[in-house]
Amino acid sequence: MKFRPLSLFAGLAAIIPAVSLSAAEPLAELLRERLASVVAVEITVALEIDRSVDTVNGIVVDREGTVILESGAINDRLTPDQLVEIRVYRADAPATDYATAEYLGRDIYTGWHFVRIAPEGRTGLRPITDFAGPNPPAEPGLADPLWGIGLRKKDEDFRPYFLMSRVSMVQPLPQLMAIMLEDTAGRGLPAFDLDGNFVGIGTSGFGESMLVYSGRSRGPVPSLFVNPEESSALRLAADVLPYLHRIPDDVYGRPLPWFGIDGIQPLDPEVAAYLGLDNGVGLVISDVLAQSPAEAGGLLPRDIIVELGSVPLPRLKPENVVTVFLQREIARQRPGDVLSVTVLRDGNRLELPITIGEAPKTPKEAERQYFEDLGLTIREFVYNDANDRRSDPTQLTGVVAHFVNSSSPVGVAGLQYDDWIQQIDGEPVTSFAQAVLLLEAVKSSGRPEVVLLVKRGGETSVLRVRLNGTGPTG
Amino acid sequence: MIRLLPLVFALVAMPIPAFADMSRGFRQLLDAVVRIDVREYAIEAGSKRFTSGVGSGVIVSQDGMILTNAHVVGKRAVEINVTLANLERVSARLVGWDHWTDLALIQLDADEIQKRNLRFTVSRFGDSDDLYPGQEVFAVGTPHGLTRTVTRGIISNPRRYFSDSRGVRGYETGMFNTWLQTDAAINPGNSGGPLVTADGHVVGINSRGYLSADNLGFAIPASTAQRIVEGLERDGEITRSYIGVVPGALQDLENFYDLEINTGMLINSIDPGSPADRAGLRAGDIVLAINEAPVDGRFPEQLPPIHHLIATQPVGSELRLMVKRGAESSDFNVTTERLVSRVGEEAVLDAWGLSVREVSRAYARENQLPDASGVLIIGVQRGFPGATAGLSVGDVITKVNDQTVDSLQVVQTAVEAYAANPASVLVEARRQFRVSLYVLKP
Secondary structure, three states: OOOHEEEEEHHHHHHHHHHHOOOOOOOHHHHHHHHHHHHEEEEEEEEOOEEEEEEEEEEOOOOOOOEEEEEEHHOHHHOOOHHEEEEEEEEEOOOOOOEEEEEEOOOOOOOOOOEEHHHHHOOOOHHHHHHOOOOOOOOOOOOOOOEEEEOOOOHHHHOOEEEEEEEEEEEEOOEEEEEEEOOOEEEEEEEOOOOEEEEEEOOOOOOEEEEEEOOOOOOOOOEEEEEOEOEEEEEEHHOHHOOOOOOOOOOOOOOOOOOOOOOOOEEEEHHHHHHOOOOOEEEEOOEEEOOOOOHHOOOOOOOOOEEEOOEEEOOOOOOHHHHHHHHHHHHHHOOEEEEEEEEEOOOOOEEEEEEEEOOOOOOOOOOOEEEOOOEEEEEEEEHHHHOOOOOOOOOOOOEEEEEEOEEEEEEEEEEEEEEOEEEEEOEEEEOOOHHHHHHHHHHOOOEEEOEEEEEEOEEEEEEEEOOOOOOOOO | OOOOOOOOOOOOOOOOOOOOOOOOOHHHHHHOEEEEEEEEEEEOOOEEEEEEEEEEEEEEOOOOOEEEEOOOOOOOOOEEEEEEEOOOEEEEEEEOOOOEEEEEEEEEHHHHHOOOOOOOOEEOOOOOOOOOOOOOOEEEEHHHHHEEEEEEEEEEEEEOOOOEEEEEEEEEEOOOOEEEEEOOOOOOOOOOEEEOOOOEEEEEEEEEEEOOOOEEEEEEEEHHHHHHHHHHHHHHHOOOOOOOEEOOOOOOOOOHHHHOOOOOOEEEEOOOOOOHHHHOOOOOOOEEEEOOEEEEOOOHHHHHHHHHHHHOOOOOEEEEEEEEEEOOOEEEEEEEEEEEEEEEEEEEEHHHHHEEEEEOHHHHHOOOOOOOOOEEEEEEOOHHHHHHHHHOOOEEEEEOOOOOOOOOOHHHHHHHHHHOOOOOEEEEEEEEEEEEEEOOOO
């Protein structure tokens, strides 16, 4: 944890006199008022054999008690029903005083998870939009001073603290980001300008590259240092405020727009020049997924996307940001929308209208069941599983080992997480329901063993699982 | 999997006085053991670079054929120097190479032998199938460059199963034969030297040692070596048949599969697109017989003879596999194809600063590639057009300008054209499953 009261105050003493404070109110007062928009969210997760508890920061976005959490706040492998309890704590309130909340789902475009605080816990909260300032929000300029809020941990009653720094650069990645000189806001917490206007959210994903010299290695070793609590990267208000209403229709994040291309690679500027692309930007499609909207719309692998909706792709740096731009443009659509894509194919330009579809069942939505005796959770094999394994996604057979207890019978037999179970006791697995029946039959039969045929990295192998109580397993 | 260290590359030469008090046969054998100094080129850096190594060998015929390890003398050897027992040095040439058994055959330069009137002795093979655990054996060779070193030990296990998918210079090894395990001290440089009985009969070719273990050495049995010598002398290589079945030991699964004891071979995996795949065989099937001959793959060491049986069928011949699937037994006809290594033909593209390797069927299967087209980049030289354009090791070049790369030749021709008349070239390459474009500029 990074928190240095002394150096922080020393830093402030240096900064504040240098900044001409035009704010009507002192920053301390602005901060106190804005605490009504921040919360700490404690999420209890039920796993197969234990539970985990994590605390993340959240921002209140409306008067219905809706709170956004940054995308990394909840592990993507978890299903909504594994989130057994969500507690919301106010800054500086006793930790015994909390409200419960329900999970609303994750928005594919912004990546935010939405939770909603129970009505009795909403009193005194204010949405961040109350502090939005001018519309559209002004983009902070280089060297502008910005300040933000941090929250201590539960053992300190989530006490708020003050952070401040100046803008080092502003860049679209492709969300508009301000990179600050120092950590300026807690992760997932807001930052403001000197007038108290909301300017952005501290985001994860930024670290400092350092060289570490030690006696054990000959030269410097590059290391990445990431502050898990605070951030020096702010997602700016222009990329936050318009999307606060994007609460998914269901806990799985639906509707989920589906385009159906994979392995999107940005063109090197040299290649773009060689191909005569005016603005030097293009994206190569590696794969067009089976039965996807992209396939139906006539896209082919190796097509080079140059325009979206008849507008050339933006020139963003580094080049892979263009890939993210495309993914986000797709994520912003709704199923049924038509996105026109201009591609370069064999030197010719083609404009293809693609009707956005609804994504096939995701691993998160897939059925799953835990078999305690085996130490195994099996999960339905879905479209993405087939794609990930380079197998035909129109033939969905077998089940996925979603959880393997390493000291359980299946773990000892060598089964690993994410293995593709194709046969159980010599019987080809054609559906999830059948796999459940087969494994339940094993359990009730009292048999000493079960034989699994599993596929891992393109190779299969036959695993003999000795069941408990039938002698040594070594 | 067991990782074994190939025993090559020792640099110091120091003659050691010969042994006293030994049988005539053993003395004769000592005269047939040679030291081999090899200079070869390596291409992994995106250019040709020379390297050298030292190993051992044993003379097996009157016309100067010497048996050694495939990892001692490789296909890129440019200079092979043999030091005979009488310390005379003679040059030699590579006759044949087989990484699967880790054996290579080289031949002394006959003109030189004749001109200098040099003499050498030919070794005699013993019966490696008759060896028993505990039998006394000797290893003779050039450990760490110490010419003519004899070490003594016993046969620790006459039938050890071992295979390694990259064991011989990145090529596959093992699989088709079991190995002799001995505790006779075997060190780097012993490679290619003989393992012999007290009366001087060659029963094995020393090849590998267990990494960071004491006295766990491995040798290719003479019965295998003799067969390979014949093939290499005749064809320079060993052609094997392949059907794409990866067996697993049945061990104690007989009950589950309802098999009589000592019957059947479990299919653990089927290579996609292989003859077995096309014939409809599936993982989990039990092969009961091949061409009416019953198979027994209960233990790992019983698998090499089965592999060998398949490998020695003529390429393109039809094998009849009797297979048990569930309660049913039925016959499958599988047409064999030629076994290829995952390591394809290699070349250096000097003008682009790239070393490349043809994608083989085996490599394509192993990496789940859609087909075996393209060439794999195995070396990149910084500051050359390939590296500057962003190509890196592991990329598979699939297209050059508008031409699909279906052979090494396509790329080589393009590079020659580039070298003669440098102009920008558009290259399409796949990294994992992602397609990217690159421009190689003069």
